[in-house]
């Protein structure tokens with residue numbers, strides 16, 4: 001798949017089923033994604049892969065952190081079962097570095113976008129999900145984050161459910177977001 005096709009045909013997938021990439025395949029694709037622009041080559045991120053029973057434990061933690069009860073609690077608890085693999089994105093900024101934190105966050109986002117495109121080109125679907133549980137201390141503790149690290153959400157990864165229609169994308173006209181710099185003429 002060429003890059004233009006990959007970019008235009010990738011869509012966030014709400015429901016994903018098996019198969020998901022194995023740990024080895026995830027590592028292979030991540031190695032490529034990690035070549036994304038990264039000022040200082042800091043790689044200020046890490047991934048925690050959540051599968052199987054791990055999804056159940058994480059879902060229970062979501063539910064415990066939510067005020068919901070009854071059927072709503074069950075829905076919250078089930079959220080982690082919307083894909084076979086939840087890749088937790090952890091931001092691990094280098095502090096006191098000459099490269100400011102915002103640039104490290106930008107590099108992390110660039111790597112994640114590359115990974116989503118590589119997954120798509122390989123036939124896998126994904127969606128980046130965030131939400132209030134990224135702010136939860138209990139969720140961070142469960143996943144083993146240390147202080148100074150920040151949870152940036154999860155890439156839900158798997159294969160597209162055949163029941164879902166493919167949603168073709170027509171790129172928006174964004175020409176109003178581009179302007180040409182026209183300096184004042186210098187009078188001599």
Ligand SMILES: Cc1cc2nc3c(=O)[nH]c(=O)nc-3n(C[C@H](O)[C@H](O)[C@H](O)COP(=O)(O)O)c2cc1C
Pocket residue numbers: 010011012013127128129130131153
């Ligand atoms: C940083 C980030 C956080 C996101 N968080 C969520 C989320 O919590 N829930 C969700 O349904 N989609 C989330 N998304 C996915 C966007 O909703 C999705 O990319 C957008 O709707 C466009 O859809 P597309 O990816 O198919 O073009 C997130 C995307 C980004 C980049």
